Amino acid sequence: MIIPCPFCGPRDLAEFTYHGDAARAAARPAHGSTDQEAWDRHVYDRRNPAGSHAEIWQHAGGCRSHLRVVRDTRTHEITETTLYAPEVSQ
Amino acid sequence: MAEPFISTPVMAATAQSPIADALLPGEYGNLAIGAQVALSERFGLAICDVCAWPGLETKTANAIKRATGLAVTKRRDAVGEAAQGFQHAPGRWTVIAEDPSLAERLTRAVSANATVVDLAHGRTCLRIAGEAGTSVLAKLFAIDFAEKAFPVAKGLATSHHAVLAQIQRVDAQTFDLLVFRSYARTFFHALTRASEEFGYRIVPPRAGEPET
Amino acid sequence: MSGYRRPSGGKVIERGKSITFTFDGKQYFGLAGDTLASALIAGGVSVVGRSFKYHRPRGIVAAGVDEPNALVTVLGDGAREPNIRATEIEIHDGLVCESQNRFPSLDFDMRALNQLGGDALAAGFYYKTFMGPARWPFGGTRTWMAFERQIRRAAGLGRAGTESDTSRYDRVNAHCDTLVVGGGKPGIVQALEAARKRRRVIVCEIDPTLGGYASWSGDPDISAMITQLQAMDNVQILTRTTAWGIYDGNAVAALERVSDHRRDRAPGEARQRMWIIRAGHVALATGAFERPLVFPGNDRPGVMLASAAQRYAAMYGVLPGKRIAIVTNNDSAYTSAIALKARDANVITIIDLRSEVSGGARSIASVAGARLRTGQAVVATAGTGGLDSIQVAPFDHRTRRPTGRSEGISCDCLLMSGGWSPAIHLASHAGGAPRWDDTLKAFLAPEDGRDLSLHGAAAGDFVFGAGLSPAPAPVYEVRAPGKAFVDFQHDVTADDVRLAHREGFHSVEHVKRYTTLGMATDQGKTSSLPGQAILADALGRPLEQVGTTRFRPPFTPVSLGSIAAERFGDLHPERITPIHDWHVKNGARMVAAGHWQRPECYNRWKESVEQAYIREAKTVRRGVGIVDVSTLGKIDIQGPDAAAFLDRVYTNGFARLPVGKSRYGLMLREDGFVFDDGTTWRLAPDRYLMTTTTANAGPVMQHLEYYLNVIWPDIRVHLTSVTDQWAAMAVAGPHSRDVLAAIVIDTDVDNLTLPPMGIVHGRIAEVPVMICRLSFSGERAYEVYCGAHHGAHVWNALIAAGEPWGILPYGLEALGALRIEKGHVTGAEIDGRTTARDLNLDWMLSTKKPFIGSAMMDRLGLVPITRQALVGVVSINGEKFHGGSHIVESANPKKPGPSLGHVTAMCYSPVHDRYIGLALVSSGRARLGARLYATDPVRSASHVPVEIVRHVMVDPSGDRMHG
Numbered sequence A: 001m002i003i004p005c006p007f008c009g010p011r012d013l014a015e016f017t018y019h020g021d022a023a024r025a026a027a028r029p030a031h032g033s034t035d036q037e038a039w040d041r042h043v044y045d046r047r048n049p050a051g052s053h054a055e056i057w058q059h060a061g062g063c064r065s066h067l068r069v070v071r072d073t074r075t076h077e078i079t080e081t082t083l084y085a086p087e088v089s090q
Numbered sequence B: 001m002a003e004p005f006i007s008t009p010v011m012a013a014t015a016q017s018p019i020a021d022a023l024l025p026g027e028y029g030n031l032a033i034g035a036q037v038a039l040s041e042r043f044g045l046a047i048c049d050v051c052a053w054p055g056l057e058t059k060t061a062n063a064i065k066r067a068t069g070l071a072v073t074k075r076r077d078a079v080g081e082a083a084q085g086f087q088h089a090p091g092r093w094t095v096i097a098e099d100p101s102l103a104e105r106l107t108r109a110v111s112a113n114a115t116v117v118d119l120a121h122g123r124t125c126l127r128i129a130g131e132a133g134t135s136v137l138a139k140l141f142a143i144d145f146a147e148k149a150f151p152v153a154k155g156l157a158t159s160h161h162a163v164l165a166q167i168q169r170v171d172a173q174t175f176d177l178l179v180f181r182s183y184a185r186t187f188f189h190a191l192t193r194a195s196e197e198f199g200y201r202i203v204p205p206r207a208g209e210p211e212t
Numbered sequence C: 001m002s003g004y005r006r007p008s009g010g011k012v013i014e015r016g017k018s019i020t021f022t023f024d025g026k027q028y029f030g031l032a033g034d035t036l037a038s039a040l041i042a043g044g045v046s047v048v049g050r051s052f053k054y055h056r057p058r059g060i061v062a063a064g065v066d067e068p069n070a071l072v073t074v075l076g077d078g079a080r081e082p083n084i085r086a087t088e089i090e091i092h093d094g095l096v097c098e099s100q101n102r103f104p105s106l107d108f109d110m111r112a113l114n115q116l117g118g119d120a121l122a123a124g125f126y127y128k129t130f131m132g133p134a135r136w137p138f139g140g141t142r143t144w145m146a147f148e149r150q151i152r153r154a155a156g157l158g159r160a161g162t163e164s165d166t167s168r169y170d171r172v173n174a175h176c177d178t179l180v181v182g183g184g185k186p187g188i189v190q191a192l193e194a195a196r197k198r199r200r201v202i203v204c205e206i207d208p209t210l211g212g213y214a215s216w217s218g219d220p221d222i223s224a225m226i227t228q229l230q231a232m233d234n235v236q237i238l239t240r241t242t243a244w245g246i247y248d249g250n251a252v253a254a255l256e257r258v259s260d261h262r263r264d265r266a267p268g269e270a271r272q273r274m275w276i277i278r279a280g281h282v283a284l285a286t287g288a289f290e291r292p293l294v295f296p297g298n299d300r301p302g303v304m305l306a307s308a309a310q311r312y313a314a315m316y317g318v319l320p321g322k323r324i325a326i327v328t329n330n331d332s333a334y335t336s337a338i339a340l341k342a343r344d345a346n347v348i349t350i351i352d353l354r355s356e357v358s359g360g361a362r363s364i365a366s367v368a369g370a371r372l373r374t375g376q377a378v379v380a381t382a383g384t385g386g387l388d389s390i391q392v393a394p395f396d397h398r399t400r401r402p403t404g405r406s407e408g409i410s411c412d413c414l415l416m417s418g419g420w421s422p423a424i425h426l427a428s429h430a431g432g433a434p435r436w437d438d439t440l441k442a443f444l445a446p447e448d449g450r451d452l453s454l455h456g457a458a459a460g461d462f463v464f465g466a467g468l469s470p471a472p473a474p475v476y477e478v479r480a481p482g483k484a485f486v487d488f489q490h491d492v493t494a495d496d497v498r499l500a501h502r503e504g505f506h507s508v509e510h511v512k513r514y515t516t517l518g519m520a521t522d523q524g525k526t527s528s529l530p531g532q533a534i535l536a537d538a539l540g541r542p543l544e545q546v547g548t549t550r551f552r553p554p555f556t557p558v559s560l561g562s563i564a565a566e567r568f569g570d571l572h573p574e575r576i577t578p579i580h581d582w583h584v585k586n587g588a589r590m591v592a593a594g595h596w597q598r599p600e601c602y603n604r605w606k607e608s609v610e611q612a613y614i615r616e617a618k619t620v621r622r623g624v625g626i627v628d629v630s631t632l633g634k635i636d637i638q639g640p641d642a643a644a645f646l647d648r649v650y651t652n653g654f655a656r657l658p659v660g661k662s663r664y665g666l667m668l669r670e671d672g673f674v675f676d677d678g679t680t681w682r683l684a685p686d687r688y689l690m691t692t693t694t695a696n697a698g699p700v701m702q703h704l705e706y707y708l709n710v711i712w713p714d715i716r717v718h719l720t721s722v723t724d725q726w727a728a729m730a731v732a733g734p735h736s737r738d739v740l741a742a743i744v745i746d747t748d749v750d751n752l753t754l755p756p757m758g759i760v761h762g763r764i765a766e767v768p769v770m771i772c773r774l775s776f777s778g779e780r781a782y783e784v785y786c787g788a789h790h791g792a793h794v795w796n797a798l799i800a801a802g803e804p805w806g807i808l809p810y811g812l813e814a815l816g817a818l819r820i821e822k823g824h825v826t827g828a829e830i831d832g833r834t835t836a837r838d839l840n841l842d843w844m845l846s847t848k849k850p851f852i853g854s855a856m857m858d859r860l861g862l863v864p865i866t867r868q869a870l871v872g873v874v875s876i877n878g879e880k881f882h883g884g885s886h887i888v889e890s891a892n893p894k895k896p897g898p899s900l901g902h903v904t905a906m907c908y909s910p911v912h913d914r915y916i917g918l919a920l921v922s923s924g925r926a927r928l929g930a931r932l933y934a935t936d937p938v939r940s941a942s943h944v945p946v947e948i949v950r951h952v953m954v955d956p957s958g959d960r961m962h963g
């Protein structure tokens, strides 16, 4: 599999580390939250879709950025990659 | 004297390269048509990692330019007479230079726009030069070394299995590789083994300039 | 078979350049350019192997990669490579090959008696006889276990070697705009077209030369096209290269046989090279495979594919027989007939299963001088050693059965053609199901979204000459008495397929697994379609509804050496500290800790590991020792939010840590379990140096990066790995301060300037150092950090300075013993299942702030005091117990009862003069003072009485390290 890193360009799968469901990371309870059920869902519940899946990959063997990758789990087709980066205006 | 965590310049009299014993000048491998690759270590360089705060990348590139004279920008890497710089991650540059005061000059120049980390001891800089250079590198890295994809001065980060590496193209046939110091000996071994079929020359330390 | 070499002709051979090689111990001669197959046919050899199950003699069937029978073992320098197709081995002086699956020799094989047993080895034989419950004394899995060795020897292919393979294998990454697989005419057309558009092109060709079918069928344009292609500077041509798999992102794996065709290799030259080619577009021009026909005796040596004979004649000047008959269901065999005739072959007859044959074909038959027999079929073959004659009978292609009396025809070679299957293997590796083309009677490549195209015969685009049709009659089998083989390599007959059907296997994938049809090393290149046709007949369904089995990589077998490639020997990279060479020179026994090489202990003469570490640990407790801790993970943490960030990732507070001080910190995972520990030093108001355990340096870095990049992108902190920037050495023991005082300048090291957890900057032997007063051993101790390149220099200076106090280096074992005595945890206790409370580290859990894991650590199940908790264990009678032993209550080793936990680490304690350890024991704290047993029934058969004690077994008040 080849993942197009928005910074480095297309690179081999071997350079990347998988970090799971992007939706799950986005739904992490706020730091300091004591909502036990929300934490349980966040830590243990996993969607496992056959089809389009937004997930997090780290380009650990390259620029070390984290990427949000939309991948079809059936065909490995990647339709979208974006960098996780703070939004700023230069 | 700066605190050692800001800068620990390499002191020639007391420093030791991790691959000193492997750097035996000479020619090796298949020399039927001579050595087509020259390998050397650029030991004792100042090496810094400069990381811009979000939104301050251009100011940081300008600061690197002020401190080193390198024409780096947010989009362009540079190879100069006395220094080299390339962006290996978004807003993050590797700068190398002969001048041991590099870290302090950079720290002053970037001020609050970026952070600087001295890596003079933490990375080993190897140079590979010659006609077969890209053929050797293609064995170790899944990177397109064609000049169109990897132009002169460009630098990037990749890895050879567990060994992270940063590579900068110094000229058409010359590349500098930065690897973690602790992996340098193992990696240099892999590099020489990959070079054998082309014939390689080990150039004495501190003479790693491109072949003419 | 009475093959021979013609006095002239042969496109790729060099007349007058004789080559000597050895096959089954006998010397043969061939010509430069020959394959092993062409040289053996030229030498009149007809039997080249014995079949898989029945040990029937087998000859060469094909001329290329599809050869099912002629598998040989190539013997190299000590290494042997089995199952290599003789059609792909280029002979060279000194080549030594053996035939396979014969005992004791090829000509006389005792196991050929298997075939007298008839149907004993029919489809499913192994399942029926050997699997399932035993019906004593015979049958069932037990019988399999008893007979496996014999059966594996009798039924099988080549034998792998036991010597290590000293050849070199390379792996190369390549990138191109267009990858053309197949260097025949359609491939060259594609390559030229792309190259003219200035694309970067790579062409992979299996054979040593380009041209393929165009070359051996005598296409007049092909040489000029090859010359043109070779002149393009943007085209890289890889010959002797098999593209064997295509993966996501158009990444293609190809194996180049770099020097297999030569006796000698240049220094550093690989035997084979694995190419990983990442292509923008992949153009498959892989051609097609001619199919055999299924009739009784179709496996007799002398029976060959029609196109193969044509190819041997054109490329090598070799004819497979003196009287040649042809049997076919399609027009392409007529092309072969005329091509053979043009090379002086005696084609006596063409037997066509079809009753109607086109005018074009008829006229070719007559030009070739071959008697045409339409509506007839071969129903038997005969001969000893080779082929002497065939039986031909009238044939009804609807019933697949002969309809009249047979007639004998004397011939020494029978060529067969069952039509053509496009080589769509690579196109279907990605997963789509091939499409049936009812005109061509063939499966074509699936359509999928990727940037891939097919060309020429691979796309079903066949050109056999004017007036000839590419479509075969849909009949592949002649049903007459006798064994008719579908899969030559796995000895699967047409009856086996029907038997599988009768026993309820109706899907092609199931029939494949039950009969092993198409599961041999050729993966059914020749057999798959005839097999599916027979199944379709049995099911009474059209072939397209039966479908085909999925093709999977590799297209042809790939040597394991080429997959390991450069990882051989270097598979595990060695990571070394700046002081590595000193350790080795001073007698350290080095061990791997992850990638790192670390000293286990420094053995003196005749000293065991245990004696060495006890001596080293005593030195630390009584005098002073020094240990290399450069392997600790080190992370530079900078930024205005550094303190706030650390407060989130550590369970304890770091914001109020003063500059110039360090603190022990504990990290949890999100789920509340312990993740890692280490000390973090505050070097400046917005700058920290975090240390991690050696093993977790990478994971901790990734953990922190994840939170900064993904979860809290607005926190302003930068992380940089500085593990390799710093050499680190710990000087520990009552005299450690004396040693430092003697050598450190530019700072004092007295208790006031450098109290526990304090940090100072100074110099040792000119070199700038940071010194932090930290103790892992429980003794007064200091960690000295300096630039890694200066590490060996500073280490030597410390050793010299420590000489008056008898300083000694210590290794991992002593380090381990000291920390066990002191009750410090490491990866053995932080095993992913333990909480801070389990490890008696609840004092580190801040209640004033949230941190990663704080929300989950108090869940039900993580708090009961019955959980396994960290305790110390001490051998009561002095007996040694073992790491990993279970802690039990029963004194009876035969009935130890349930496990209460396990010993995570043990050592001989110099302080207590006995074996001690750490253990995780349920309700551990409630068991202090209890007498239990450490039992290790399987490995050491030990059952040792132990007392449960507090985990801190030395200096619980901390006076030694604070003094």
Ligand SMILES: [Zn+2]
Binding pocket: A005, A006, A007, A008, A009, A059, A062, A063, A064, A065
């Ligand atoms: Zn990247």
